[in-house]
Amino acid sequence: MHRFNFVIFRPIQMIPVLFGISLITFILIHSIPGDPIRILLGPRATQEVIAAVHAQYGLDKPIYIQYGYFLLNLTKGDMGRSIVFKMPVLALIGERITATLFLLTYGLVFALALTLPLAIIAAIYRGRFPDHFIRLVSTVGLGFPAFWLGIMMMIVFSVWLGQFPVSGYGRTFVQHLHHLFLPSLTIAIALSAVLVRNLRASLLVEMDSDYVAACRAKGLPERWIFYRHVIRNSLIPTINLLGVNLGWLIGGTVVIETVFSVPGLGSLLVSSIFTRDYMVVMAITMVFACAIVIVNFIVDIVTVALDPRIEL
Amino acid sequence: MTAKVLEVEDLVVTIHTASGVLTAIDGVSFELHEGEVLGLVGESGSGKTLTGRAILRLLPSRRMAIQRGAIRLNGEDITKFDETRMRRVRGRSVGMIFQNPTSHLDPVMTVGSQIAESIRFYEGLPRKESLVRAAELLRQVDIPDPAVRLSSFPHEFSGGMRQRVMIAAALACRPKILIADEPTTALDVTVQAQILRLLLGLRERRGLSIILVTHDLGVVAQTCDTVAVMYAGRLLERAPKRNLLRGTLHPYTMGLIASQPGKGKPREELPSIFGQQPSLSDLPEGCRFHPRCDYSEAQCRAAVPPLEEVDVNHQTACRRWRELAKQKILGAA
Numbered sequence: 001m002h003r004f005n006f007v008i009f010r011p012i013q014m015i016p017v018l019f020g021i022s023l024i025t026f027i028l029i030h031s032i033p034g035d036p037i038r039i040l041l042g043p044r045a046t047q048e049v050i051a052a053v054h055a056q057y058g059l060d061k062p063i064y065i066q067y068g069y070f071l072l073n074l075t076k077g078d079m080g081r082s083i084v085f086k087m088p089v090l091a092l093i094g095e096r097i098t099a100t101l102f103l104l105t106y107g108l109v110f111a112l113a114l115t116l117p118l119a120i121i122a123a124i125y126r127g128r129f130p131d132h133f134i135r136l137v138s139t140v141g142l143g144f145p146a147f148w149l150g151i152m153m154m155i156v157f158s159v160w161l162g163q164f165p166v167s168g169y170g171r172t173f174v175q176h177l178h179h180l181f182l183p184s185l186t187i188a189i190a191l192s193a194v195l196v197r198n199l200r201a202s203l204l205v206e207m208d209s210d211y212v213a214a215c216r217a218k219g220l221p222e223r224w225i226f227y228r229h230v231i232r233n234s235l236i237p238t239i240n241l242l243g244v245n246l247g248w249l250i251g252g253t254v255v256i257e258t259v260f261s262v263p264g265l266g267s268l269l270v271s272s273i274f275t276r277d278y279m280v281v282m283a284i285t286m287v288f289a290c291a292i293v294i295v296n297f298i299v300d301i302v303t304v305a306l307d308p309r310i311e312l
Numbered sequence: 313m314t315a316k317v318l319e320v321e322d323l324v325v326t327i328h329t330a331s332g333v334l335t336a337i338d339g340v341s342f343e344l345h346e347g348e349v350l351g352l353v354g355e356s357g358s359g360k361t362l363t364g365r366a367i368l369r370l371l372p373s374r375r376m377a378i379q380r381g382a383i384r385l386n387g388e389d390i391t392k393f394d395e396t397r398m399r400r401v402r403g404r405s406v407g408m409i410f411q412n413p414t415s416h417l418d419p420v421m422t423v424g425s426q427i428a429e430s431i432r433f434y435e436g437l438p439r440k441e442s443l444v445r446a447a448e449l450l451r452q453v454d455i456p457d458p459a460v461r462l463s464s465f466p467h468e469f470s471g472g473m474r475q476r477v478m479i480a481a482a483l484a485c486r487p488k489i490l491i492a493d494e495p496t497t498a499l500d501v502t503v504q505a506q507i508l509r510l511l512l513g514l515r516e517r518r519g520l521s522i523i524l525v526t527h528d529l530g531v532v533a534q535t536c537d538t539v540a541v542m543y544a545g546r547l548l549e550r551a552p553k554r555n556l557l558r559g560t561l562h563p564y565t566m567g568l569i570a571s572q573p574g575k576g577k578p579r580e581e582l583p584s585i586f587g588q589q590p591s592l593s594d595l596p597e598g599c600r601f602h603p604r605c606d607y608s609e610a611q612c613r614a615a616v617p618p619l620e621e622v623d624v625n626h627q628t629a630c631r632r633w634r635e636l637a638k639q640k641i642l643g644a645a
Contacts, residue, residue, distance in 0.1 A: 210415035216370050217410075218430040218481060219403030228429070229418045236420075307420055308465040 003304055006312040010300070014293050021289040022074075022282070026067050029273075029281050035059075036083045036276035057083060059278075070282065079286075080279035084272070089283045093265065097287070099169045100253055100264035103180050107187030107249070114192040115238075119199035120231075126204060134196065141193030146252060150186040150259040157182060167261030183260040187252070191245055198241050202234040209233075236307050243299030247292040317521050318344040318367070318406075318489055323381035325359075325366050327373070327592070334592040336362055336376065338545040341619070344489065347515060349522045351536035351553070353529065353568070355589050358542040364491045364525045368408055369398050385489075403430050407482035411494035413474035417466040417481075423450075424462030427481045434485055449480040452517075453510060472503035476510065483514070490514075493525045508535050529572050533557060538625075541565050544590055544600040547619060551626040559643045561628040564601045566642060599629070607632055607641070 037053045038045070054060045058069060073080060079089040122134040158166045170179040206212070207230055215225045257266035265284050272280040304310050325337035337359045344350050354360040365371055367383055369390065382389045390401055402408075410416040418426055427449055428442035437445070443462055450458035453476040466474055475495060482490060492511065496504035512535060514520050524536060532539055532553060539556045541549045541564065549562040560566050567585040587604040590596055599617050602608035609632070617631040630636070637643035 210410065210412065211418045213370065213372070214408075214410060214416040214478065214481075215418075215429075217368055217402055217408035219399045219401070219485065220430060220433060221399060224429075224433060229421065232420055233418070309419060309467045 003308075003311050004301075006304075007301060010297055010312075014297075017293060018286065018289060022070070022286055023067070025282060025285045026070065027063075029276075029278055030063050030066075032273075032276065034276045036278060039275050040083060057081070070279075079283040082272075082277055082280050084275045084277045084280070089279045092268070092280065093283055093287060096263060096265050096268050099180075099262055100257070100266060102169075102176055103183055103187070103253060103256070103262060103264060104246075104249065106177070106180050106184035107191065108246070110184050110188035111191035111195065114188055115195040115199060118192065119196045119203060122196065122200040123203035123207065131200075135200070138193045138196045141189050142197075144189075146186055146190045147255050147259050149189060150183065150256060153182050153186060154260070169263050180260075180262065183256050183262055186256055186259075187249060190252070191242075191249060194245055195238060195242060199234060199238045202237050203230060206230045206233045232306060236303060239299060239302055239306065243296055246295045246299075250288055250291050250295070314346040314348070316343050317346050317386060318523075319382075319384040320363070320367065321382045321384070323363065323366060323383065324379040325362055325371065326377055326379045328375045328377075329593075331593065335379075335595075336545050336592060337366065339381070340542070340545075340547045341381075342540045342547065342550055344521050344523060346488075346521055347519055348538060349512070349515060349524055349536045351532040351539040352523055352525045352542060353527065353532055353539055354542035355527060357544075357589055359545040360525045360527075360542045361493050363542070364408070364493050364523060367491060367523070368402050368406055369393075370402070370408075400434075403482070403487060404434060404485045405487055406489040406491060407485075407487035408491040408493065409475070409478045409482045409495050412498050413471065413478045414466065414498075416478060417474060419466055422463050422465055423469070423477045423481075426466075427477065427484050430481070430484045446480070446484070449484060450477070452483075452514070453477070453480045455480075470503075471499050472507060475499060475503075475507050479507075479510065479514070483518070483520075486518070488519065489521050489523070491523045491525070494527070495524070496531060497526070497528070504531070505534070511535065529557070529568060541568070544595060545592065546600055547629065548601065549626075549628045549630075550619070551622075551628075555626050561622055561626065561633040561637060561642050562630045563605050563607050563636070563642065567604075599631070607636055 035050075037050050037057070037059065041050060041053065051060070058066060061069075070080065077090075079093075081087065082089050082092050085092055118134050118138070122131045125131045154166055158164045164182050165179050168179055170176050207226075211229060212225055215229060216222075253264060254266035254269055256262070257264045258270055261267065265287060269281065269284045272284065300312055304312060320343070321341045323337055323340045324335060327334045327336050340359070340363055342350065352360045352363060362371070362376075366378055369378070371377070378391055381391065383391050385401065385405055390398065393401065417423070424443050424446045427446035428439070431437055431442040431445050432439065435442075447458040447462055450461060455461055455473060455476055461469075466477065469477060479495075490511075495511070496507050499507060508531065511522060511524075515522060524531070526532060536553045538550070538552050540547055541556075541562065543564055549556065549560065549565050551560075556565060557569060560569060564585070567583075570583045571585065573582060585604055590600060590603070596603050596613070598611075598613045598615055599605070599608065602612040605612065611631060617629045619627045619629045620631075620633070621627055622633070630642075633642055
């Protein structure tokens with residue numbers, strides 16, 4: 001299958017991309033004023049102590065040497081130590097990544113569960129009440145910033161109605177589902193608002209297309225035509241939009257996790273930026289960058305699988 | 313005379329628009345016999361495609377409706393059928409192929425599945441067996457390596473091959489009538505001839521009756537037995553091909569024939585019919601062709617000319633045909 005050859009070559013192309021991202025992030029984080037050691041040791045620490053700890057973490061070396069060490073360690077699978085948490089960065093990320101992955105998957109499933117039926121109903125009832133209503137709701141959904149929506153839902157469902165916890169992640173799978181319901185709903189609303197409109201529009205285009213007329217002329221019922229032809233054709237543009245938005249969403253977990261106090265990578269990233277925990281910021285940025293690159297890779301694979309005309 | 317398989321009688325199709333109800337097809341009648349190839353000829357907008365669609369009750373817009381008339385399929389009026397019964401007519405009694413095979417095939421489904429799907433749906437055959445049938449159909453439309461090509465996608469075929477695929481899909485459930493809506497217009501001339509030959513071959517082998525919608529009198533000359541000429545939603549003339557091409561009894565048909573390029577006719581000197589077909593919202597009184605007709609007179613403007621029987625096979629909607637034939641303007645030279 002030569003159409004899928006890119007599955008082999010694309011990962012090789014990703015290496016320079018990730019290299020570039022690491023370089024830019026490294027320069028950016030080190031250009032922010034502030035010193036992690038001073039923050040950590042507090043205002044009363046003496047110059048000698050600070051200098052000693054600097055030397056311990058290699059922070060006394062010129063920045064390009066530090067970057068060199070970072071790359072060298074990376075090849076050994078070592079992302080350095082967290083200055084604040086005093087543990088290897090990889091172990092720290094390992095602790096936090098499950099919450100973020102859970103949240104993203106949950107949000108994505110939720111978003112698809114909202115998008116597919118809503119877009120299909122809107123397309124089938126085009127120009128009638130259900131269509132107008134769904135389009136209105138999705139426009140309103142587009143207008144709300146995610147953090148605001150999250151806070152409002154927290155006030156209503158957690159504080160007033162007491163149905164959901166205001167923070168945390170829980171221990172078991174069921175607890176995860178319960179704790180992350182509101183954050184993932186926030187994600188789903190933001191994502192669905194975009195996707196519903198796109199999928200509805202592409203369903204309408206496909207429902208009007210010539211091959212649908214040809215299928216009718218073959219005597220196939222509307223339902224058969226819709227589920228076997230129209231949906232698959234309509235999903236192709238929407239899957240690509242989903243890919244773009246998932247990239248945005250991975251960054252968006254920073255906000256969502258902060259609002260809902262979810263112990264994931266996003267909230268860790270924010271606190272690490274405040275404490276100038278360089279290695280943690282670097283590592284999380286790299287994880288996010290990899291995730292976005294991988295998501296786009298998966299979207300490409302799905303697109304090629306759905307649409308036989310596309311060659312990458 | 314062979315059996316009548318389809319009879320369209322006084323068909324009227326209307327379009328609801330913001331500015332009122334327009335009549336797109338106005339009282340069209342014709343019949344189709346077993347094994348006959350009927351050419352439905354006319355300019356763009358004459359209603360010929362719409363007539364083909366109306367027979368399957370697949371009008372392209374919800375604003376269009378069959379207002380009046382009967383479409384009798386083996387004696388049964390299908391305009392009275394409900395949607396479920398109508399679906400069983402489509403594909404099983406009457407198949408249809410379209411002008412642009414590229415857009416009328418699903419781009420993301422293999423041609424095998426597209427041919428096989430109506431077999432699967434109507435005969436409940438499992439996937440494998442329906443694909444065997446699809447391969448057989450591909451072979452019948454002269455596609456080489458049919459078993460291999462089953463798993464190809466439409467974009468991997470040439471235009472002519474795609475039209476063959478569409479024919480195979482339309483014939484999957486063995487309809488006896490095929491409506492071919494400009495099947496060769498999007499194809500180049502050599503491929504055109506191959507597709508027309510294929511259609512004629514299928515008529516022989518399957519006893520198919522074909523309604524060939526076309527604007528191309530060259531195609532008509534190559535394939536049709538009978539021709540019906542449409543203009544601005546009305547039928548102007550109906551005759552066996554030979555009678556029509558050699559001795560038309562309508563000035564419009566005469567104009568159409570004269571404007572065909574052919575041997576001994578330099579392209580730059582081809583005559584054309586002046587003016588344009590009238591808009592449906594602004595139809596002339598009387599004969600709809602009169603503003604463009606060289607021979608029109610007061611009575612042509614005053615009343616709608618009926619479709620007169622010249623003989624059993626030949627009908628014309630020109631009230632001056634006798635006079636004009638006597639003057640050797642119309643009719644056999």
